Amino acid sequence: MRIAEQGARIAFQGERGAFSEEAAIALLGEQIVLVPRPTFEALFASLEEGASDYVLAPIENSLAGSVHRTYDLLLERSLYIIAETVIPIAHHLIGCPQARFEDVCVVESHPVALAQCERFFAAHPHIKRIVADDTAGSVRHVVELGDPTRAAIAGARAAEVYGGRILREHLEDHRENYTRFVLLANAPRVVPDADKLSLVLRLKHEPGALHRALEPFARRSINLLKIESRPVAGQPWQYRFYLDLQVGADAPELSAALADLRASVDQVRVLGSYRAARL
Amino acid sequence: MRIAEQGARIAFQGERGAFSEEAAIALLGEQIVLVPRPTFEALFASLEEGASDYVLAPIENSLAGSVHRTYDLLLERSLYIIAETVIPIAHHLIGCPQARFEDVCVVESHPVALAQCERFFAAHPHIKRIVADDTAGSVRHVVELGDPTRAAIAGARAAEVYGGRILREHLEDHRENYTRFVLLANAPRVVPDADKLSLVLRLKHEPGALHRALEPFARRSINLLKIESRPVAGQPWQYRFYLDLQVGADAPELSAALADLRASVDQVRVLGSYRAARL
Numbered sequence: 170m171r172i173a174e175q176g177a178r179i180a181f182q183g184e185r186g187a188f189s190e191e192a193a194i195a196l197l198g199e200q201i202v203l204v205p206r207p208t209f210e211a212l213f214a215s216l217e218e219g220a221s222d223y224v225l226a227p228i229e230n231s232l233a234g235s236v237h238r239t240y241d242l243l244l245e246r247s248l249y250i251i252a253e254t255v256i257p258i259a260h261h262l263i264g265c266p267q268a269r270f271e272d273v274c275v276v277e278s279h280p281v282a283l284a285q286c287e288r289f290f291a292a293h294p295h296i297k298r299i300v301a302d303d304t305a306g307s308v309r310h311v312v313e314l315g316d317p318t319r320a321a322i323a324g325a326r327a328a329e330v331y332g333g334r335i336l337r338e339h340l341e342d343h344r345e346n347y348t349r350f351v352l353l354a355n356a357p358r359v360v361p362d363a364d365k366l367s368l369v370l371r372l373k374h375e376p377g378a379l380h381r382a383l384e385p386f387a388r389r390s391i392n393l394l395k396i397e398s399r400p401v402a403g404q405p406w407q408y409r410f411y412l413d414l415q416v417g418a419d420a421p422e423l424s425a426a427l428a429d430l431r432a433s434v435d436q437v438r439v440l441g442s443y444r445a446a447r448l
Numbered sequence: 449m450r451i452a453e454q455g456a457r458i459a460f461q462g463e464r465g466a467f468s469e470e471a472a473i474a475l476l477g478e479q480i481v482l483v484p485r486p487t488f489e490a491l492f493a494s495l496e497e498g499a500s501d502y503v504l505a506p507i508e509n510s511l512a513g514s515v516h517r518t519y520d521l522l523l524e525r526s527l528y529i530i531a532e533t534v535i536p537i538a539h540h541l542i543g544c545p546q547a548r549f550e551d552v553c554v555v556e557s558h559p560v561a562l563a564q565c566e567r568f569f570a571a572h573p574h575i576k577r578i579v580a581d582d583t584a585g586s587v588r589h590v591v592e593l594g595d596p597t598r599a600a601i602a603g604a605r606a607a608e609v610y611g612g613r614i615l616r617e618h619l620e621d622h623r624e625n626y627t628r629f630v631l632l633a634n635a636p637r638v639v640p641d642a643d644k645l646s647l648v649l650r651l652k653h654e655p656g657a658l659h660r661a662l663e664p665f666a667r668r669s670i671n672l673l674k675i676e677s678r679p680v681a682g683q684p685w686q687y688r689f690y691l692d693l694q695v696g697a698d699a700p701e702l703s704a705a706l707a708d709l710r711a712s713v714d715q716v717r718v719l720g721s722y723r724a725a726r727l
Contacts, residue, residue, distance in 0.1 A: 210566075229679075231679055233516075347684050376672070377669065380672075391655065393655070395685070400512075408674070448685070
């Protein structure tokens with residue numbers, strides 16, 4: 170089954186050459202309309218504005234961890250996960266065509282990209298970091314400026330698209346660097362070959378509450394792939410929990426597990442049932 | 449009992465006027481020697497270098513969530529938590545004395561401070577964000593530059609220390625904004641009135657593993673205050689879990705619970721037993 174209809178408009182955060190663009194094409198092929206958006210806010214607003222049919226957002230990197238803005242905005246906007254994909258990430262230092270590594274003293278990139286090159290910045294403390302909305306956009310900016318003291322951190326695809334020069338390869342702290350993206354829609358989707366389920370819950374305030382919430386899945390041998398806690402704004406030291414479970418949407422044990430879960434927690438919302446990406 | 453001996457050297461990340469400085473004094477009083485360090489790497493290295501006796505590090509903000517660098521470095525450096533404190537955070541936009549809000553187009557601050565003023569930046573998309581190592585240091589920098597188009601985000605204490613002008617008050621997304629700090633030492637400490645315990649664990653790879661790891665505490669009504677998962681570098685989609693438990697170090701049920709835990713998980717390390725901060 171096709172995930173997105175031919176010609177569907179897929180919004181992503183960034184500009185041409187971004188890792189998100191690469192992920193969109195890996196997941197959906199070339200027969201889609203790409204809708205770039207400069208910020209996460211604008212990305213998530215694009216569905217309500219009618220400017221896109223789906224949103225593709227990074228949700229987790231294997232080094233930096235979860236992308237908290239995606240977790241928070243997914244909930245604020247009441248969206249559903251209908252698919253996911255994983256792509257490998259290699260970060261390069263990219264300057265304008267005349268740049269040399271020795272001259273670089275300012276590096277701009279997306280905060281997640283900066284965060285996963287910590288060792289590079291620790292080894293070069295004179296290099297200043299600037300937050301940009303997008304890895305690829307920072308390459309475009311650096312090439313446009315033509316200032317040899319500035320560089321960007323982005324993938325090789327961005328260097329190619331904008332004519333940047335790769336000054337150092339593989340700045341990422343570890344080579345096992347992957348980013349997982351989720352495809353989000355306004356409505357839930359029945360995916361016949363779904364084998365993964367995501368949900369978000371609020372626990373009751375009592376000892377053992379998380380243990381009891383996990384029990385319906387543990388008892389039925391439903392594997393918990395990931396748990397993420399996020400603070401509840403305005404209620405210090407209270408959290409909501411995002412769970413990813415390895416289970417098909419029509420698995421006979423799932424509806425009973427969800428019924429048990431609803432009985433033991435304050436709130437639960439299923440975020441989607443979809444096909445897990447293979448690494 | 450005194451947490452740190454008189455004249456103890458307390459390293460913190462930032463410069464004079466930083467929230468960390470405020471937290472150090474709130475926790476330990478004025479009879480300490482403050483050791484400012486420009487980066488998290490330098491902060492955590494200060495103990496091994498013999499430049500400090502203790503490290504005070506932010507571990508969680510009630511809006512932005514966990515400070516992942518602290519979780520990661522605490523483990524890399526094999527440190528122990530011996531105390532914690534919580535302080536309220538109010539973020540102000542601070543410029544040089546002649547600055548006006550209308551002229552500001554670049555704002556620098558610590559990435560956590562920038563992250564918790566998302567609404568301000570969404571409402572002022574022309575303002576560019578620059579990552580700095582420290583909130584207070586960004587105020588010092590802005591005042592030194594004397595450039596009215598630049599401003600910093602920091603607490604009122606930093607404006608006072610460096611003679612900056614507050615251009616906008618309370619940029620934080622929510623007023624219920626608190627940061628929790630932990631005091632770290634090279635060795636564990638017996639704290640007689642401890643009522644909180646932190647540990648980190650690696651689960652076995654099997655369904656129900658997290659549920660089983662929580663069972664020894666749930667069964668004994670030991671309250672789980674927080675759970676944080678962090679990726680294991682080099683092993684995509686594998687996590688370690690940090691648990692905060694509401695339990696005294698000499699509670700009779702604790703040693704049995706820890707023995708049960710060790711039998712059900714791959715690795716466990718107690719990070720410390722200490723007195724919980726009151727909000």
